[in-house]
Amino acid sequence: MSIEDPILTPLTLEEYQALGVDERLARGAAAERSRRRWRESAACRELSAPIYAGTAACAENDGRERLTLDHITPLVRGGTHLPTNIRILCGSCNSRKKHH
Ligand SMILES: [Zn+2]
Numbered sequence: 001m002s003i004e005d006p007i008l009t010p011l012t013l014e015e016y017q018a019l020g021v022d023e024r025l026a027r028g029a030a031a032e033r034s035r036r037r038w039r040e041s042a043a044c045r046e047l048s049a050p051i052y053a054g055t056a057a058c059a060e061n062d063g064r065e066r067l068t069l070d071h072i073t074p075l076v077r078g079g080t081h082l083p084t085n086i087r088i089l090c091g092s093c094n095s096r097k098k099h100h
Pocket of ligand 1: 058060062063090
């Protein structure tokens with residue numbers, strides 16, 4: 001991980017920790033900042049294009065309702081924005097995941 005690669009990895013946790021922020025809050029803040037940068041990135045636009053084109057389906061059950069990009073390892077647990085950590089999930093699979 002390097003600071004030159006801020007879009008692909010949530011790097012700012014160390015910055016928050018350097019300020020003495022509680023680790024849980026720091027992780028949440030770093031993940032939120034990372035998520036915002038991700039949504040503005042070309043990679044996000046590219047990976048979500050099939051959703052907007054209507055050609056995408058859920059990676060879990062082939063559903064087509066309320067499709068979104070899902071981070072397999074959540075950002076808050078150190079997941080990255082690399083394509084290997086991104087999949088398309090439908091709304092019901094996504095909410096099931098959140099309740100785990
Ligand atoms: Zn699904």
